[in-house]
Amino acid sequence: MSVVDAAVRALREGGLIHLPTETVYGLGASASDPEAVIKVFEAKGRPRFNPLIVHVGGMALAERIGIFDDRARALAAAFWPGSLTLVVPVRDTGLVCDLARAGLDSVALRMPDHKMALDILRGLGAGVVAPSANRSGRPSPTTQRDAFEETGAFVQASPDGGDCQVGVESTVVSLLGDVRYLRAGAVTRAQIEAVVGALAQDEAEGHRSPGRMALHYAPDAPVKINVENPSVGAAYLAFGPVEHDGLVIQLSATRDLHEAAANLFKALREADRFTPPVIEIAPIPEDGVGEAINDRIRRAAGFVG
Known part of the structure; x- marks a missing residue:
């Protein structure tokens, strides 16, 4: 069995995997399975009000999960696959469980720019939540070794997709009303504005973005x-x-x-x-x-x- 097939099988059986992406290694679980998502929170020790990004292997699935307007489609066309997460209204709550969305009526979606990740996602044919595979508050892993060191005890598959090429989590942009830049990443404000025009201030929608805790990515040393x-x-x-x-x-x-x-x-x-x-x-x-x-x-x- 290939490493991709093993990862897909683990996800289908309600297990956790390490999902290599171009940004960081994620701790992956089926987005529709609340019991699997609970395992992610338990493994990370992550606050349950923090929504999770759902990774998809294509636009067809993304539009089944969320409602894309012209702005969202334009951003996806410009930056997917890539390190941009789009927060859009949720369309089908059966495809992304309430726990993964932190009870919100929105969903955060991303198509990673990483061949192994896309092979896994397309093999599963469903969304995968994949917050960074570190324990909550620790530095995010950018190698399979670091991912395994952090949360290897909790996963059923830990494929090695090489070192992450971007190294910081994705940019997060909200398309709920005005376009808002919720979290900085490799896709810059200027790049977003070149596609959709001027951005609104982000404070009103900050709770919809992962990674907005005050103390985050912290090593043990001050x-x-x-x-x-x-x-x-x-x-x-x-x-x-x-x-x-x-x-x-x-x-x-x-x-x-x-x-x-x-x-x-x-x-x-x-x-x-x-x-x-x-x-x-x-x-x-x-x-x-x-x-x-x-x-x-x-x-x-x-x-x-």
Whole structure:
């Protein structure tokens, strides 16, 4: 039996899997099965009011699950498969259980840009919830090894789809009324606006997005951000050349924001394994995907979001 077939079988039997994607590794379960979804929350220790993203293998299924208007279709055409999640009104509540939607009348949908993920999703022919495969509040896994280290005890299949190429969770955009940018990711505000025009402020719909907890993506060591001169003994996540006698982990030696995004969670994990007294992170520009990186590191440091 292939690893894809094993993953599909596990999902059909109500089990959990690791779902490799281009963003992070997800902890996958059938979106229609509340007992399987409960297992996801239990494995992660995740608050049950936080809605889960439903991953789909094609537009036909997406439109069976949710109601797509012209704006939603335009965004899907521009960015799917890819790291963009669309929050739309739910059409068929039987395809995504109430627990997965946190009781909301909306659903968050994404088609990942990852061959193995799409093979699994299309093999199942149904939606799969797949929040990041870490324990709640921990850095998200971007390799199969890290996913297994976090939640391997809970899964029936853990296919290795290689290292994640994007490295931060998907951008989340709401299409409930005005278009709102709920969570920063690799698809930037400017890219969204190029398709649908100016965006509304996001505060009104923030509860509909995953990953909006204040303390999130946190390693065990305390985190300080925007540190230009690292302190003695600190593990330092650098962005560009730096002089530091302690542990230095480069997010990007060439100050490439996409490389930094792909390396972020891996770097946090690596730093944490050395049990430093503090993890300090270099300033990151807010341009483009830098907004998503700063969003994640602010949450890791415990700032509101």
